[in-house]
Amino acid sequence: MARSPVILRIFAMLASVMTAGALILWPLPAGSDEVASAIRRYKSQEVSTGYYEEFEVLPRRNRPFVEVTGVQGGIIEYSPSAAKVRSRTHLADSHAGLDFYEFKTCQSCHPEQAEDLHTQRANLTCRQCHGGEPIASIQHYNSPMNPIRKHAYVCAKCHEGANASFGGYIVHAPAPGSDAARKNFPLLYATYWFMTLLLVGTLAFFIPHSFLTGLRELFAREKEVENEDESTH
Amino acid sequence: MKTKARINRFNVIDRLFHLSLMITFLLQTATGFSRLYIGTVWGRKVNSVVGGYEGSLQLHKWVGVAMILGFVLHSVYLLTRIKWRTPLKSILGEDSLIPNFKDLKHFGQQVRWIFGLGPPPRFDRWTYWEKFDYWAVYWGLPLLAATGLMLMYPLATSRLLPGWSLNIAALLHEAEAILAVTYIFIVHFFIGHLRPSSFPMNEAMFAGSIPLEAAAEEKPAWVARLRSERRVPEEGPAAPGRWYRVAYFVFGYAALSCGVYFLINGLLYARHISLH
Structure with missing residues (x-):
């Protein structure tokens, strides 16, 4: 079997490496990278x-x-x-x-x-x-x-x-109670309305409660004073 | 028959906690709300008294830190108040501030009494609104402390939480402050000063003791319980001295006027705040 010249062997090796490289690096056909959205794909x-x-x-x-x-x-x-x-x-x-x-x-x-x-x-x-x-x-x-x-x-x-x-x-930030906040910053919106409800609820309960208690104590005291007056006469 | 016997209601430590809370609360109101209202004529005026735009913030931060320390100290003190031999009875009992079903019952009786439909509730050591007063501070202070620390150290906060959590913290801090201030300056002041049974001033928190007769009228179940346990002394603690009384009346009314001043001006100028 005749030995091929060294130069031919080197040429064959180079050719196969280059072919393999070209096959690997060959760009994909344009159609296979079709993109229709605003997000770029660089895969x-x-x-x-x-x-x-x-x-x-x-x-x-x-x-x-x-x-x-x-x-x-x-x-x-x-x-x-x-x-x-x-x-x-x-x-x-x-x-x-x-x-x-x-x-x-x-x-x-x-x-x-x-x-x-x-x-x-x-x-x-x-x-x-x-x-x-x-x-x-x-x-x-x-x-x-x-x-x-x-x-x-x-x-x-x-x-x-x-x-x-x-x-x-x-x-x-949008005004915390606004419609804009509801759309763009829901947590801020929720926090605002939770705290507002808490404030209104607390005051709506305790202001009438304290005032009526005070009023009732006033009447209770008047009655006591009347009773004391009657007992002294 | 009238006796001069008195009964202890708050010890020295309780009163010192209340006193320091009063002072720090009013300072935080002055510095905080004058900064919130800095865009208004009134806000700028008050702010110039408490250190100016930057100075008032420094004061607000230091007083805030003092309040946090007070809160921690108070929590430790709370633990020492529990009788650890009978912890359940001590925590859930009548001397405890923990709300229980009796408070619900008392509330129903109170409503019926207000409308003349029944006898007044026989309160024990704490009425349900006193318990609410206490726990309102106890949950409000940590909330203000946590959001305040977040705003004090925004860079450290944003390392742990997303940056927009600072928006939420600022809103929470402001809203909780408004809630605390309106509640204290309207409801707490009315109950402590204007209510016929406490007018002109409920002295228990300063004198420490109240006349036994007044206690038996306000909290009949408490005095009856103490009597049955033979824990009511013949004389009890001494009545507060004249000059001490003068001092706390002046101090109490000064604090009251500060609060009413902030409340009225705050309401009047609220619509001129240019922030949203």
């Missing part, structure tokens, strides 16, 4: 759960002819779930396209947001946390307000050592 490229939130990845480019409610007009509409993601909470410029934006103050559109402790008590202005123009949406990937870095970029400016959980404090 084919990374070893992880493969699920990413919008704020963890670069934003998709703006698509022309696609209508985004309140942001841009177009021919094609997003699905309701996709439109939610393209809402103002996820934009690089959260106020993009608003008419006469330059002539408005923050509070002319967000009066509710000025009734919290940070504004009312610490006398903070909106821009001390939300930054200058353009104000990025709080969920935009590059925004200092993005939950992945808010504690370090915003909270820690005053609250030294703030961690991500600390950043979970709801600065602009």
